Each structure stands twice: as C-alpha cells, then as structure tokens.
Amino acid sequence: MSSAFSVDPVLQEVDSRFEESVSRLCELLRIPSVSTDPAYAKDVRRAADWLVGELSALGFTASVRETGTQPAVVAHHPGPGGDDVPHVLYYGHFDVQPAEPLELWNSPPFEPAIVEAEHGRRIVARGAVDDKGQVMTFLEAFRAWHAVHGTLPIRVTVLLEGEEETGSPSLLSFLKANADELKADVCVITDTNSWNIDTPAITTRLRGLLYAEVTLHGPSHDLHSGLFGGAVLNPINALTRILGQLHDDQGRVQIPGFYDDVAEATAEEKAMWETLGFDEAAFLAGVGLKTPTGEAGRSAPERLWVRPTCDINGIWGGYTGAGAKTVIAAKASAKLSCRLVPAQDPQKVLAGLKAFLDAHTPPDARWEIQTFGASPGIQVPTDSPYLRAALDGLGEVYTNKPVLIGMGGSIPVGGYIREALGFDSIFVGFGLEDDRIHSPNEKFELKCLHNGIRSHAAILARFAALKG
Amino acid sequence: MSSAFSVDPVLQEVDSRFEESVSRLCELLRIPSVSTDPAYAKDVRRAADWLVGELSALGFTASVRETGTQPAVVAHHPGPGGDDVPHVLYYGHFDVQPAEPLELWNSPPFEPAIVEAEHGRRIVARGAVDDKGQVMTFLEAFRAWHAVHGTLPIRVTVLLEGEEETGSPSLLSFLKANADELKADVCVITDTNSWNIDTPAITTRLRGLLYAEVTLHGPSHDLHSGLFGGAVLNPINALTRILGQLHDDQGRVQIPGFYDDVAEATAEEKAMWETLGFDEAAFLAGVGLKTPTGEAGRSAPERLWVRPTCDINGIWGGYTGAGAKTVIAAKASAKLSCRLVPAQDPQKVLAGLKAFLDAHTPPDARWEIQTFGASPGIQVPTDSPYLRAALDGLGEVYTNKPVLIGMGGSIPVGGYIREALGFDSIFVGFGLEDDRIHSPNEKFELKCLHNGIRSHAAILARFAALKG
Numbered sequence: 001m002s003s004a005f006s007v008d009p010v011l012q013e014v015d016s017r018f019e020e021s022v023s024r025l026c027e028l029l030r031i032p033s034v035s036t037d038p039a040y041a042k043d044v045r046r047a048a049d050w051l052v053g054e055l056s057a058l059g060f061t062a063s064v065r066e067t068g069t070q071p072a073v074v075a076h077h078p079g080p081g082g083d084d085v086p087h088v089l090y091y092g093h094f095d096v097q098p099a100e101p102l103e104l105w106n107s108p109p110f111e112p113a114i115v116e117a118e119h120g121r122r123i124v125a126r127g128a129v130d131d132k133g134q135v136m137t138f139l140e141a142f143r144a145w146h147a148v149h150g151t152l153p154i155r156v157t158v159l160l161e162g163e164e165e166t167g168s169p170s171l172l173s174f175l176k177a178n179a180d181e182l183k184a185d186v187c188v189i190t191d192t193n194s195w196n197i198d199t200p201a202i203t204t205r206l207r208g209l210l211y212a213e214v215t216l217h218g219p220s221h222d223l224h225s226g227l228f229g230g231a232v233l234n235p236i237n238a239l240t241r242i243l244g245q246l247h248d249d250q251g252r253v254q255i256p257g258f259y260d261d262v263a264e265a266t267a268e269e270k271a272m273w274e275t276l277g278f279d280e281a282a283f284l285a286g287v288g289l290k291t292p293t294g295e296a297g298r299s300a301p302e303r304l305w306v307r308p309t310c311d312i313n314g315i316w317g318g319y320t321g322a323g324a325k326t327v328i329a330a331k332a333s334a335k336l337s338c339r340l341v342p343a344q345d346p347q348k349v350l351a352g353l354k355a356f357l358d359a360h361t362p363p364d365a366r367w368e369i370q371t372f373g374a375s376p377g378i379q380v381p382t383d384s385p386y387l388r389a390a391l392d393g394l395g396e397v398y399t400n401k402p403v404l405i406g407m408g409g410s411i412p413v414g415g416y417i418r419e420a421l422g423f424d425s426i427f428v429g430f431g432l433e434d435d436r437i438h439s440p441n442e443k444f445e446l447k448c449l450h451n452g453i454r455s456h457a458a459i460l461a462r463f464a465a466l467k468g
Numbered sequence: 469m470s471s472a473f474s475v476d477p478v479l480q481e482v483d484s485r486f487e488e489s490v491s492r493l494c495e496l497l498r499i500p501s502v503s504t505d506p507a508y509a510k511d512v513r514r515a516a517d518w519l520v521g522e523l524s525a526l527g528f529t530a531s532v533r534e535t536g537t538q539p540a541v542v543a544h545h546p547g548p549g550g551d552d553v554p555h556v557l558y559y560g561h562f563d564v565q566p567a568e569p570l571e572l573w574n575s576p577p578f579e580p581a582i583v584e585a586e587h588g589r590r591i592v593a594r595g596a597v598d599d600k601g602q603v604m605t606f607l608e609a610f611r612a613w614h615a616v617h618g619t620l621p622i623r624v625t626v627l628l629e630g631e632e633e634t635g636s637p638s639l640l641s642f643l644k645a646n647a648d649e650l651k652a653d654v655c656v657i658t659d660t661n662s663w664n665i666d667t668p669a670i671t672t673r674l675r676g677l678l679y680a681e682v683t684l685h686g687p688s689h690d691l692h693s694g695l696f697g698g699a700v701l702n703p704i705n706a707l708t709r710i711l712g713q714l715h716d717d718q719g720r721v722q723i724p725g726f727y728d729d730v731a732e733a734t735a736e737e738k739a740m741w742e743t744l745g746f747d748e749a750a751f752l753a754g755v756g757l758k759t760p761t762g763e764a765g766r767s768a769p770e771r772l773w774v775r776p777t778c779d780i781n782g783i784w785g786g787y788t789g790a791g792a793k794t795v796i797a798a799k800a801s802a803k804l805s806c807r808l809v810p811a812q813d814p815q816k817v818l819a820g821l822k823a824f825l826d827a828h829t830p831p832d833a834r835w836e837i838q839t840f841g842a843s844p845g846i847q848v849p850t851d852s853p854y855l856r857a858a859l860d861g862l863g864e865v866y867t868n869k870p871v872l873i874g875m876g877g878s879i880p881v882g883g884y885i886r887e888a889l890g891f892d893s894i895f896v897g898f899g900l901e902d903d904r905i906h907s908p909n910e911k912f913e914l915k916c917l918h919n920g921i922r923s924h925a926a927i928l929a930r931f932a933a934l935k936g
Contacts, residue, residue, distance in 0.1 A: 036791045097793060104689070167792050207694060211792045220756025221572070224906045226675060226877025229777040229807050230762045231748075232755060236780040236802075237714065244712025246705065280699075287700060288688025291831035294698045309698040312705050313795050314786035319803060323504055324635055324679045324840035325565070326805055326878075327781050327906060334704075335787060337794055339697050363759035372792035409694025410794075438692045438795055 005080070005153045007396075007461040013144040014453050021140040021453060022114075022123065022446060024054070028094070028132050029112040029125040035070050035095035035163045044162045047094045048073050051160055054139060058146045060158065065178075067170040070095060070162035074181070077142070079155035084467045087155040088386075089184040091413055091425075092135035092191060093164035096127035097438045104440035114446075119197055121446040129444035130437040134190040134429050135160060137452030144457055153464035157184055161413070164191075167211060167373025168412055175420035186386040187417050188459075190452070192429035195276065195403050197447060200394040200455065202387060203427040205269075205305050205406035206414065208340035208377040210349050211313075214357060215333040215368040216242070222318075223328040232328060233362055236317045239332040242360040246310050246336075251295040253310045253338070255352040256359075261343040265306045269406075273301040276403065286434050305406025308349075308377075309339040339377075339408060346374035375412030380424055385466055390426050393459030397451055430455070473548070473621045475864075475929040481612040482921050489608040489921060490582075490591070490914060492522070496562070496600050497580040497593040503538050503563035503631045512630045515562045516541050519628055522607060526614045528626065533646075535638040538563060538630035542649070545610070547623035552935045555623040556854075557652040559881055559893075560603035560659060561632035564595035565906045572908035582914075587665055589914040598905040601912035602658045602897050603628060605920030612925055621932035625652055629881070632659075635679065635841030636880055643888035654854040655885050656927075658920075660897035663744065663871050665915060668862040668923065670855060671895035673737075673773050673874035674882065676808035676845040678817050679781075682825060683801040683836040684710070690786075691796040700796060701830055704785045707800040710828040714778050714804075719763040721778045721806070723820040724827075729811040733774045737874075741769040744871060754902050773874025776817075776845075777807040807845075807876060814842035843880035848892050853934055858894050861927030865919055898923070 014021075033047035034040040048064045048071045055062035055075040062075035073094070079085045099109035107113040112125035123133065138158075145152050159182060161171060175182060195201040218235035219228075248254055265273075280300040284290050294303045317332030319325035338349055350371060357367050381387070382404055394402040407427075414425040430452035436442045482489075501515035502508040516532045516539045523530035523543040530543035541562070547553050567577035575581040580593035591601065606626075613620050627650060629639060643650060663669040686703035687696075716722055733741075748768040752758050762771045785800030787793035806817055818839060825835050849855070850872055862870040875895070882893040898920035904910045 036789065036793065038790075098787075098789065100789075101690075165793075209694070209794065211794070218757070221904070222907050223755055224877060225777075225779045225781060225805055226677070226807055227772075227875070227901065227905070228755065229779045229805075229876060230771040230775055231760070231768050231876075232752070232757060233759075233761050234779050236783050237711070240708040240780065240783070240802075241712040241715070242708075243705070244709040247709070284700070287691055287696065289686070289700060289832045291701075292699070293701050293831070300699050303698040304695075307698055309693075311693045311697045311702050311796055312708065312786065313693060313793060314788045314797070315704050315708070315800065316784045316788040318780065318782035320782045320784040320801075321504075324803070324805070325504070325781060325906070326677070326679070328779055329782070332783065333788075334708075335792070337693055337697075337792070339694055363761070364757045407694070408697060408699075409692060433695065436689070437695070438793070439690045 005149055005461065005464060007458055009148045010144045010457045011454055013148050014140065014457055017144070018450055021136065021449070025123065025133055025136045025449065026112040028136070029127055030110055032110045033095050033162070034098050035166045036098055044070050044095055048162055051094060055158060058142050059151065067174045069170045072162055072174060073158070073160040075158040077152050077156040079152050085155050086463050086467050087157070087184040088463055089157045089159060089182060089187040090138050091159050091187055091189045093131045093161040094135060095162045095165050096130070096132070097165050099126045101440065106441055119445045119447050122443045123446060124441055124443045126442055128442050129431045129435045130442065131164065131191045133444035133449055134431065134452065137430055137449065138190055138456040140453040141456035141460060145460060153460050157182060171413060172416045172420060175416055179421055182421055184423065186423055187425040189411060189414060189425050189427050190429045191411055192407055192427045193431040193433060194448065195405055197432060197445060198398065199400040200398045200402040201405045202390060202402060203407045204380050204382055204404050206378045206411050206427065207308070207408055208344065208346060208375045208412065208415070209337055209410035210340060210346045210374045211337040211372040212350065212353060213333065213335045213370045213372065215331050217331045217366050217368065218364065219328065219330050222330050225326040225328045228328055233364055234328050235332040235365065236329055238362045238365060239317065239334060242357065243312060243334060245360065251293070253308065255310065255349065255356045257352045258308065258349065261345065262308060262341055263343055265302060272404065273299070276405070301406060304408040306341050308341050308344055310336060312336045339410065342377040342379040344377060346376055350374060373412070375410060376415050378414045380414070380427070384424060386463065387426050389462035389466055390428050390459050393462040394428070394455050396458045397454045473617055473929065473932060475926055477616045478612045478925045479922055481616050482608065482925055485612070486918055489604065489917070493591065493601055493604045493917065494580040496604070497595055498578055500578045501563050501630070502566050503634045504566055512538050512563055516630055519562060523626060526610050527619065535642045537638045540630055540642060541626070541628040543626040545620050545624040547620050553623050554931050554935050555625070555652040556931055557625045557627060557650060557655040558606050559627050559655055559657045561599045561629040562603060563630045563633050564598070564600070565633050567594045569908065574909055587913045587915050590911045591914060592909055592911045594910055596910050597899045597903045597912035598910065599632065599659045601917055602899065602920065605898055605917065606658055606924045608921040609924030609928060613928060621928050625650060639881060640884045640888060643884055647889055650889055652891065654891055655893040657879060657882060657893050657895050658897045659879055660875055660895045661899040661901060662916065663873055665900060665913060666866065667868040668866045668870040669873045670858060670870060671875045672848050672850055672872050674846040674879050674895065675876055676812065676814060676843045676880070677805055677878035678808060678814045678842045679805040679840040680818065680821060681801065681803045681838045681840065683799050685799045685834050685836065686832065687796065687798050689798050693794040693796045696796055701832055702796050703800040703833065704797055706830045706833060707785065707802060710825065711780060711802060713828065719761070721776065723778065723817065723824045725820045726776065726817065729813065730776060730809055731811055733770060740872060741767070744769070744873070751901070769874060772876040774809055776809050776812055778804060780804045807878065810845040810847040812845060814844055818842060843878060844883055846882045848882065848894070852892060854931065855894050857930035857934055858896055858927050861930040862923050864926045865922045
C-alpha cells in the first residue's frame with residue numbers, strides 16, 4: 001500500500017475525536033430497537049435509518065433493506081479502487097434484547113448513563129455492548145479513515161442485522177437472496193469479547209443454539225385443586241417432573257443422542273486454554289456464586305466453549321399473581337435452549353428433544369412445540385492470512401499479546417455466511433465477561449470502545465497490506 | 469311444634485315465588501365482589517350491604533361488621549320465642565374468585581346469563597354456585613317461612629363471610645372476638661355439592677389446605693445463557709428438578725413425614741362409597757381426560773376425600789414473553805398447595821415441606837418461602853340429631869335417598885367454628901361437580917337452586933321438631 005494510507009494519523013484521529021464517538025453511540029442507544037417485541041418495530045426501523053445516515057456520510061452507498069421480518073442495513077464502500085484490493089464484509093446487529101425487568105436498572109435502559117468505575121468511564125444502557133457499542137467500533141474506525149485519507153484502504157461491505165436477538169429468522173434467506181452483492185473475501189464479526197480488558201482476543205469457537213418453547217396440555221380447562229387434586233393430571237407437576245430429568249446427577253444432558261457427534265477439544269486447544277489461567281472462582285463470584293457446577297470432570301473453558309448445554313430460559317403456568325389461588329392449570333409451558341458445539345446437528349438435537357419429551361409424556365397429555373432458531377456451533381480456521389492480519393492489528397493497539405479463545409454464546413451468522421456466501425468469518429470483539437449483556441445495567445467500558453475503534457483502524461491497514 | 473308451623477305451605481310459597489328468587493340471585497351476582505383483588509373492595513362491601521338489606525326485610529337484625537380485612541355480615545332472628553327453641557348458625561360467603569381468564573367466558577362473568585342445558589335452565593356467572601347461589605338457598609327458605617308464618621320456626625344466626633376466597637385471614641379471630649354473639653347449637657354450612665342432581669348429600673369429610681409460595685434464588689442477576697450456560701446454577705432447571713421429585717412413581721408425596729398421621733378410611737366409609745358407584749370415567753371425561761391418575765392402589769373417592777395431595781398451582785421464572793430470550797434467570801418461583809386430611813397437622817406438613825426443599829437445595833442457592841393459609845382437614849360426627857334431621861329434610865324433598873360423602877376441597881370455617889365456638893357443623897350444599905367453580909363459565913342449575921331452597925325450608929321444620 002502507499003504511504004498515503006499510513007495508519008498513525010488515523011489512530012490520532014480516533015483519539016482526538018473519541019468524545020464524539022461516545023456521543024454518537026449514545027444517540028444510537030437512545031433508540032429502543034427491541035426486536036423481540038412488535039411494539040418496538042418502529043424503533044428497530046428508526047435505528048436502521050440512523051445507521052444508513054451515518055454510513056452515507058462516510059462515503060458508503062447505504063440503504064435499509066427489507067427481509068420479510070425486521071429490516072437490515074447494507075452498505076458498500078469501493079475503497080481506494082483497483083482489482084487487487086481486499087474486500088471485507090463487516091457484520092454487526094442494531095437490535096437489542098428487551099430491557100425487562102426494568103426495576104433492576106439503576107438508570108433507564110434507553111437513556112445511556114456515563115458512570116465512573118474501576119476501569120474509568122463506562123456507558124450503561126441496553127445495547128451498550130451487545131451490539132450497538134461493538135458496531136460503533138468499526139463504524140468509528142471507518143470514520144477516522146474517511147476523515148484522514150478520504151477513503152477506506154480496502155473495499156468494504158457492511159451488513160447490519162435488525163433481528164439477531166430474535167434468532168435471525170430471515171438472515172440465511174436474505175444472505176442467499178443477496179449472495180452476489182454480499183460476496184467478499186472474509187467477514188469480520190464484531191459481537192464477541194476480549195479475553196480481559198488488557199488482552200484482546202479472536203474467538204475461534206462458538207456454540208450454536210437450538211431454542212424451543214414447549215407447552216404440556218392436560219385437562220380441558222383449569223380445575224379446582226380441592227375438587228380434583230389427587231385424581232387428575234396436573235400439567236405443572238408433570239412439567240417439573242419431566243424437565244427435572246433433563247440432566248443426570250453428573251450434569252449430563254439426557255436428551256437421546258445428545259453427545260453422539262460432540263468432539264473433544266484438541267490437545268492443542270486444551271493446552272492453550274490451560275495457559276489462559278481461567279479463574280473459575282472469580283467467574284462465579286462475579287455472579288454471586290462460588291461452587292463449580294455443570295458437567296462433572298470438565299474444566300470451565302470446556303464446559304463453556306466445547307460442551308453442549310440445556311438450560312430452561314423461562315417457565316410459566318397456573319396462577320402467578322399475588323396470594324393464593326387453588327387451581328390446577330390446564331397447561332404449563334417452558335422455553336428451553338441447547339447450546340450446541342460444532343458437528344452437532346441442530347435438527348437432530350431437536351428430534352432428540354422431542355423424543356425425550358414424548359418418552360415422558362403422561363397419559364392424556366400432549367405437547368405443543370415451537371422452535372425459535374436452530375444454528376450449529378462454529379469452529380473457524382486459525383491459519384488464514386486475514387486472521388493473522390487481525391491478530392497483528394490487535395497486537396499494534398494492545399500491550400498484551402492477543403489470544404485465540406472459545407465462547408459459550410451463539411453467533412449463527414458465521415455459519416450462515418459460510419453456507420450462503422462461501423467464506424469464513426473472523427470473530428473479533430471488545431466486550432468483557434462482566435458486561436451484563438441481556439441483563440439489567442448492561443455496560444460497555446469506554447476503554448474497550450476506544451481500543452476497539454483503534455483496533456479496527458489498525459486491522460484495516462493490515463488487511464490492506466494483504467494484497468496489492 | 470304447633471301445626472301453625474306446617475311446612476307444606478312454605479314449600480308451596482317457595483315454588484310459586486321461584487322466579488323472584490332467581491331474580492334476586494341475579495341482582496347479587498351483578499356485584500363483582502372479588503375479594504382477592506383490592507380493586508374490588510368497594511364491591512365486596514356493596515354485596516355485604518345488599519345482604520343486610522335482604523336479611524332486614526325478613527325480620528333479622530342485620531349489620532355489616534368490620535373484621536380488619538373484608539367486611540362480614542351478621543344477622544339474628546329470634547324465631548318463634550321460647551327457651552327450648554333450637555338455635556342454628558347459618559354460614560355462607562358472598563365474595564368470589566377472580567373471573568380471569570375473561571376471554572374464556574361465553575358471557576360476561578358479572579352479567580348473569582340464563583342458559584338452557586340438559587337439566588333445564590342454568591345460571592352462568594362468577595359466584596353462581598360458589599357461594600352466592602348457595603347462600604340464596606337458605607335466604608330464600610327464610611323468606612318463604614317469613615312470608616307464610618311471619619317468623620322462622622327456630623332461632624337463627626347468620627354469618628356471611630367476605631373473604632373466603634382469600635383464605636379467610638381474619639375469620640378465626642372474628643369468631644373468637646364474637647364468640648358469645650355467634651354461639652348456637654350447630655352450624656349449617658352451605659358451600660358443598662349434592663352427590664348428583666337427583667341425589668342430595670351431606671359432606672362429612674373435607675380436606676384441609678396448606679398453601680405456600682416458594683422462590684429459589686441462585687445467581688445474583690439474570691445471565692446470558694451462552695456466556696454462562698453449562699457452568700452456573702440455573703434456578704429454573706433446579707426448581708423443576710426439585711419439584712419434579714415431589715411424588716414418587718406411585719404418586720406418593722415425598723415430603724418427609726407426610727403420611728405419618730394420615731388415617732385410613734373406616735370399613736364403613738369405604739363400603740358406603742362403594743355403593744355410590746363413583747363413575748371415574750365420567751369424572752375424568754368431564755375435564756377432557758381418560759386415564760386414572762394419582763396415588764396407586766386407591767379408589768377415586770379415597771384419592772379425592774381421604775388422601776392428602778401436593779399440587780403445584782402456579783410456576784414462573786425467566787423470560788415468558790413472545791419469542792426467544794437466552795437468559796439464565798436469577799430465581800424461579802412456584803405456588804404449591806397440599807390438601808390435608810384430618811389429623812394431619814398443617815404446621816408439621818409445612819415443616820416437612822421446608823425440610824424437603826432444604827434437602828434438595830443446590831449449592832449457593834437459597835429458598836424464600838411464604839405461606840397463605842394452613843387449615844386442617846375436617847371429619848364431622850355422623851350420629852348427631854341435627855345431622856339426622858337434615859338428612860330427613862333432604863329426604864322429604866328428593867326422591868333419591870340422601871348420602872354421606874367426602875369432599876376434596878377445603879372449607880376451613882368448620883374447623884374454626886369447632887375451635888372458636890365449640891360446636892359442630894353440617895355441610896349441606898347443592899352444587900354439582902361440573903359447576904366449574906373457580907373456572908370460566910361457572911354455573912348453577914336452577915333445579916339445584918330450587919331444590920336447595922325447598923331443602924332448607926324442610927330442614928328448618930325438622931330442626932324445629934328437635935326440641936320443644
């Protein structure tokens with residue numbers, strides 16, 4: 001690349017304009033773009049419009065795109081021109097989880113608050129880190145490049161999703177329908193964590209997700225527990241009895257065939273994780289716990305990154321108001337999700353879950369089952385030049401050496417992009433484990449935001465050096 | 469008794485004025501006296517005022533009485549005079565359960581609808597049978613006696629409660645505080661069922677109730693199921709695991725000591741129940757089921773009347789809205805209740821329940837437990853002259869012979885009256901098993917209302933014959 005594209009002035013621009021970056025993130029956070037609740041549909045669209053405006057100002061051709069469900073944003077920047085310029089697809093999402101329970105927030109979830117804490121200032125709001133703050137790390141890096149050099153050093157396509165928190169129902173079909181337009185050399189996905197505030201990370205393993213809502217139907221209507229209790233099926237009792245058997249006393253999931261395709265981590269992976277010195281006591285203390293739990297005989301990184309799970313995410317049935325109502329409910333429901341590891345087929349796990357439920361169904365009862373998302377786990381190659389370039393870019397910004405880690409969460413888009421577009425993804429993000437994503441008082445450290453912008457700025461230069 | 473108190477003209481009066489009785493019941497049903505919801509406090513009081521008006525018109529000295537919670541109605545009628553006149557306390561309640569879920573009602577719950585069905589006309593409304601319709605059976609019997617003879621044939625005290633559906637929090641203290649005023653020879657409680665529409669019944673066994681709300685607390689806040697799943701305590705999974713063990717595979721409750729004080733029904737009781745020909749298939753079909761369930765090796769009348777239970781009445785935790793939220797909740801809750809049989813001590817059962825929960829508590833978790841009502845089961849003597857007189861009165865009205873039965877529900881007032889006032893109760897009521905009490909479309913057959921009024925009119929005459 002020519003020296004006209006030197007990165008140092010870009011990093012200086014990032015630093016000198018950082019307060020403006022924070023203000024812009026606050027603007028985006030004030031839009032309550034909750035995708036799971038139809039009441040906020042207008043706000044999801046408003047967030048998309050806002051992003052189109054920002055991208056357009058940076059030399060992108062940007063537009064809001066219909067997907068059939070929530071809108072997406074697609075934007076293209078030609079870069080400096082030339083056939084041999086790398087082309088990178090950047091992915092993030094601008095929808096957020098519901099903010100409930102509201103009473104547990106220290107400040108309103110959609111009025112971002114800047115709070116001083118141990119690592120300096122942090123921004124507290126729903127979406128602060130997941131994923132609006134992360135999206136702003138590459139948007140603000142683009143802005144600095146645009147300001148300093150009048151262009152980006154590579155060709156860039158941006159895809160911002162508006163329904164990640166609902167399980168991305170239309171993402172795969174959108175990618176397939178727009179495959180030519182979205183084609184690039186590699187995808188950069190910014191929705192993951194650093195290893196710690198001083199140690200950047202690229203995530204090479206992510207778990208997939210199968211999410212289901214199950215309802216057990218029993219009597220034709222709610223009954224009086226005195227007149228019927230002891231002689232009729234109680235669906236809530238039955239549901240607890242059935243779901244209470246999801247794990248054995250070694251913490252192993254009892255869905256038939258659940259572990260059939262689960263591969264052990266490699267010796268190399270285990271060795272690398274060993275060196276990370278995962279502090280399980282601190283991990284647990286951060287959430288008010290102290291006793292290791294889960295699958296017996298496995299290290300914490302294994303349980304979190306390469307072992308599948310089955311968690312009940314919600315349960316409800318019968319009378320849940322104040323005081324007493326002596327009712328036997330006609331039905332009982334639960335939401336449950338399995339985190340999956342690579343090679344586990346979500347559809348096979350779903351079939352196993354149905355078989356598990358069927359095998360335990362009491363006489364006269366029936367199941368109603370809905371699924372919300374089914375995506376496999378992801379394992380990305382660690383030897384690609386783009387991944388090496390990203391590691392180098394991170395190494396330029398942080399003192400600590402970047403590490404390769406796994407992650408327990410699910411980012412289906414990586415698998416979808418592989419399937420629909422045919423190239424790999426690099427998961428590089430700047431969140432911290434204690435950022436309380438999906439919880440009240442979600443936050444993003446401004447130090448992470450700042451280093452994230454600097455990192456993306458530096459990585460862009462490293463990408464530009466790959467060809468040409 | 470003098471022939472001036474002949475019962476035949478009273479029964480004729482009941483028959484000829486029956487449509488007016490129906491209208492008056494409709495008037496009472498239009499008052500939404502839901503005691504569990506503070507929003508209806510004014511309506512509970514309005515129902516009390518309405519009853520005071522009705523009783524006053526029948527020669528009673530009646531008043532609304534404060535209990536500290538919901539008001540009660542107390543009324544006195546001197547009867548025909550003389551020291552040797554029997555004195556009977558009549559009990560009923562004028563509060564009702566919440567009508568929710570409203571969308572399942574075929575007509576508005578507080579606009580009584582007269583509907584034709586297999587047994588002729590029925591009245592559909594919240595409280596139609598529980599307990600406003602039942603209260604009107606004795607009120608209208610008093611009215612007919614008053615109209616024909618200008619008095620009642622015995623001395624009568626009436627106690628109408630306004631908080632039965634909230635577990636009668638202040639009833640025992642109210643009875644104790646007013647023991648002298650409420651003293652009588654026997655109490656007649658009209659809040660139970662006939663055996664079937666053509667066979668009247670006196671209920672001699674009722675189950676008690678222990679109602680508890682339990683919450684299992686785990687992590688300090690809600691967590692992301694991807695980032696934490698597999699390595700932290702999930703309180704919903706734990707709650708299902710624990711409550712799923714409340715019964716063994718023979719349907720026996722696993723609370724420690726639960727059956728210690730449970731007596732078997734006598735051979736005589738079992739023989740009487742055998743003759744009733746309880747149709748379990750029909751009982752189950754009425755609620756959309758077909759497979760007998762509950763404690764193995766017990767007949768349906770045993771399981772319903774003389775065996776204790778443990779039902780979960782409500783359960784909740786985590787995300788229960790539409791779609792997916794990948795959360796591990798910080799806590800999970802359930803409401804559960806045990807129907808108790810005589811000699812089971814509710815406090816001992818509560819201690820057992822706590823011991824059961826404690827024994828299953830996962831590391832780092834803690835329970836929060838609240839109770840809403842704890843009342844023992846009731847067994848009334850079957851050889852008292854008042855009970856025999858009541859049986860004779862029923863025999864006069866119905867072709868089928870009256871039977872002595874048990875009931876699975878709880879009517880704590882019988883035990884409270886024994887404790888506070890020192891006399892027994894006779895449970896005689898006119899509901900049917902399919903009346904859908906506490907459910908949408910609660911109803912009372914007009915044939916039951918009519919026979920109930922006639923029965924109370926006849927029983928009054930039989931009581932009058934006991935002394936004098």
